[in-house]
Each structure stands twice: as C-alpha cells, then as structure tokens.
Amino acid sequence: MKVKVISRSTDEFTRERSQDLQRVFRNYDPNLRTQEKAVEYVRALNAAKLDKIFARPFIGAMDGHRDSISCMAKNPNYLKGIFSGSMDGDVRLWDIASR
Numbered sequence: 001m002k003v004k005v006i007s008r009s010t011d012e013f014t015r016e017r018s019q020d021l022q023r024v025f026r027n028y029d030p031n032l033r034t035q036e037k038a039v040e041y042v043r044a045l046n047a048a049k050l051d052k053i054f055a056r057p058f059i060g061a062m063d064g065h066r067d068s069i070s071c072m073a074k075n076p077n078y079l080k081g082i083f084s085g086s087m088d089g090d091v092r093l094w095d096i097a098s099r
Helices: 036-054
Strands: 069-074 081-086 091-095
Touching: none
Parallel strands: none
Antiparallel strands: 069 081, 081 091
C-alpha cells in the first residue's frame, strides 16, 4: 500500500522577523480552478450592482444629533416626516420635504 505524504519545508513558512508579512501561496492552474469564470462573473455583477446603488445623488444631511443615530422610523400618516432617535435619548422629527 502506498501512502502519499505532504512534506513542507519550515523555511518557506516561517518569518524572519515578527513584522514580516505572511506568505500566501496560490495556484492559478486552470485545471484546479474550474469555477474561476463563474466566480469572476458573479464578482463583476455584484460590482455593477454596487456601482448602481452608490450612483444615486446625495440629497442632504440631517445634522442635529449629538450622538450616533440608533433608529429611524417613518409615519404612515405624515409622509413628509421621518423620526430619528439617537443614543443620547434625543428623538427628532425631520421634515424631508424642506430638505
């Protein structure tokens, strides 16, 4: 019976100093990476979707909270307003139509 053993040299994997970066070994053989084209297609599609999302214009900033905002809610009866609550306990009603 044959047993295949993986042998690695410690010189290839140990760093000379603690500040040195870890070496990353990659095999770009197309026979081993059969899904490479599909993965690249999905990555390009996701990048195009993100570009479309971030291409929207910036409407305006709602300055006024002293701490970070923890929640936002809209009122179904008053379509122009949005409520926002911050971590310091402040709740504000913003008039979106005036911005």
